[in-house]
Amino acid sequence: MQIAVGSTNPVKVNAVIACFGEAVEGISVPSGVREQPWGDEETIVGAKQRAKAAMEQAKATIGIGLEGGVQLIDDRLYLCNWGALVDEGGMEIVAGGARLPLPDEIKEKMVKGEELGPVISAFANRSEVNKKEGAIGIFTNGAITRTNMYKQIVELLLGQYHFYTR
Numbered sequence: 001m002q003i004a005v006g007s008t009n010p011v012k013v014n015a016v017i018a019c020f021g022e023a024v025e026g027i028s029v030p031s032g033v034r035e036q037p038w039g040d041e042e043t044i045v046g047a048k049q050r051a052k053a054a055m056e057q058a059k060a061t062i063g064i065g066l067e068g069g070v071q072l073i074d075d076r077l078y079l080c081n082w083g084a085l086v087d088e089g090g091m092e093i094v095a096g097g098a099r100l101p102l103p104d105e106i107k108e109k110m111v112k113g114e115e116l117g118p119v120i121s122a123f124a125n126r127s128e129v130n131k132k133e134g135a136i137g138i139f140t141n142g143a144i145t146r147t148n149m150y151k152q153i154v155e156l157l158l159g160q161y162h163f164y165t166r
């Protein structure tokens with residue numbers, strides 16, 4: 001079984017390797033949504049499109065897409081992450097990740113159209129936070145990293161996949 005992940009971001013590829021082992025290939029594919037998805041719907045679409053594109057491009061058995069977004073709830077900005085798993089038989093599974101509110105100073109920049117990655121890196125004075133502990137790592141003081149969070153999403157995907165294909 002060959003697993004393709006629709007990203008080369010190490011936090012995403014490593015989360016999938018942690019669940020599936022080494023038969024995992026990370027490939028750069030378009031998400032088909034904005035660079036900065038807003039809200040559950042757009043973030044889910046991005047995850048699904050990454051999963052399908054990765055499976056097709058790599059001619060893999062299973063494709064996995066992981067997408068990071070933000071969402072406004074009651075005037076607060078939250079992290080919003082989704083994953084999708086597709087297989088060559090047409091099965092499609094979706095799962096979501098942990099939520100966390102972001103400080104208002106980050107919200108102010110995001111609503112003006114900035115992207116979360118550079119905004120968090122400037123806030124934390126640390127380069128490429130999106131490829132390291134992630135915003136969730138910064139705001140949990142390292143208790144949950146972006147890789148941990150995506151690993152749980154991949155476990156939710158794989159567990160459901162086993163249930164529906166049993």
Ligand SMILES: O=P(O)(O)OP(=O)(O)OP(=O)(O)OC[C@H]1O[C@@H](n2cnc3c(O)ncnc32)[C@H](O)[C@@H]1O
Nearest residue numbers: 007009035067068115116117120129130134135136
């Ligand atoms: O290489 P890809 O797979 O595109 O990974 P990415 O981290 O750049 O891209 P995403 O599509 O997952 O996220 C959309 C934007 O939100 C940023 N982002 C999402 N979650 C983040 C997090 O936990 N920490 C920092 N930036 C994050 C990310 O850097 C992008 O600017």
